[in-house]
Amino acid sequence: MPVIRLSRLSHAYRPGVFALRDVELTVEQGERVALLGESGAGKSTLLRCLNGLVTPTTGTVTVLGQPVNLLGEDERRLLRRRIGMVFQEFNLIERMTVLQNVLVGRLGYVSAWKSCLRLFPSADVQLAQSCIEQVGLNGYAHTKVRNLSGGQKQRVGIARALAQQAEIILGDEPIANLDIRTSQEIMRLLRDINRRTGATIVLSLHDVDAARHFCTRIVGLRAGEVVFDGAVERCDEKVIQRIFY
Ligand SMILES: Nc1ncnc2c1ncn2[C@@H]1O[C@H](COP(=O)(O)OP(=O)(O)O)[C@@H](O)[C@H]1O
Ligand SMILES: [Mg+2]
Structure with a gap:
């Protein structure tokens, strides 16, 4: 069973102006x-x-076997717990520590009143510590995020997704x-996590080299339509022209 299936997906934020048009996409686990x-x-x-933040105008979205737009509040929350997100702007709480930010990945698992009191089970704290090590931030658990570099912040974002034990990691x-060298480090980290955990990774990128180097498959979007979908090996200059020019 594919982990993601989009069928005839179209979305218009305003009537008649389509941000996505007739998108068909199937992603298998581990891609x-x-x-x-x-x-x-x-x-x-x-x-x-994919994570239900936008309800498409038409079409169906199935993620981890679940029809995203037909789910009730509780079901959708359970599904979101299985989907990690990393962002361009990192979306971290700057005044909190690395450990506290990574523990946010466990919030979906801790009851609301306990999370208000920040009573995370010690197993969660241990898991968070191990995720911090996995992203190479050993020794930074108690550092406030605002004191980190951009690359380190993105590592915290990735550790948060790891702590969530996400089956899919989405990255916008x-x-x-990030600068070129740091970008490569972050892409390498995501690739290693994918290889080690089998988590499916879907990233939006506009950097062709990063996509070709670190991904297995490229989906080219142009004006809301899929203009290429194939293995990176097939993504030659002609394809790049089709996507970008
Ligand atoms: N919240 C929004 N309201 C209205 N239009 C939007 C909104 N978000 C995106 N759009 C429009 O939808 C189209 C696709 O945007 P987006 O999905 O953000 O593209 P990308 O991430 O590839 O830059 C663009 O024309 C953009 O202006
Ligand atoms: Mg964007």
């Missing part, structure tokens, strides 16, 4: 997919459809705010 396209192509909209331009 590393790059959504490639210029600004405005519809990459973020597609990612938001996760390297757009």
Whole structure:
């Protein structure tokens, strides 16, 4: 069973103006997919459809076997727990520590009143510590996020997804705010996590080299339509032209 299936997906934020048009996409477990396209192509909209933040105008979204737009509040929350998100702007709580931010990944698992009191089970704290080590931030658990570099912040974002034990990791331009070397480190980290845990990874990117180097498959979006879908090996210059020009 595929982990993601989009069928005839279209979305218009305003009537008649389509951000996505007739998108068909099936992703199998363990793939590393790059959504490639210029600004405005519809990459973020597609990612938001996957976690239910956007309800598409038409079409169906099935994630981990669940019809995202037909779920009730509770079911949707349970599904979101299985989907980790990393962001261009990191979406961390700057005044809190690395450990506290990573523990946010456990919030879906802790009852509301306990999380208000920040009473995380010690197993959660241990898991968070191990995720912090897995992303190479040993020794930073008690550092406030605002004192970290961009690359380190993105590592915290990834550790949060790991702590969530997410089966799918979605990234919306996760390297757009980073320099080239740091971008490569972050892409390598995501690739290693994918290989080790089998988590499916879907990233929106506009960096062709990063997509080709670190992903297994490229989905090219242009003006809301899929103009290429195939293995990275097939993504030659002609394809890049089709996606970007
Ligand atoms: N919240 C919104 N309201 C209205 N239009 C939007 C909104 N978000 C995105 N759009 C439009 O939808 C299209 C696709 O945007 P987006 O999915 O953000 O593309 P990308 O992530 O590839 O840059 C663009 O034309 C954009 O202006
Ligand atoms: Mg975007």
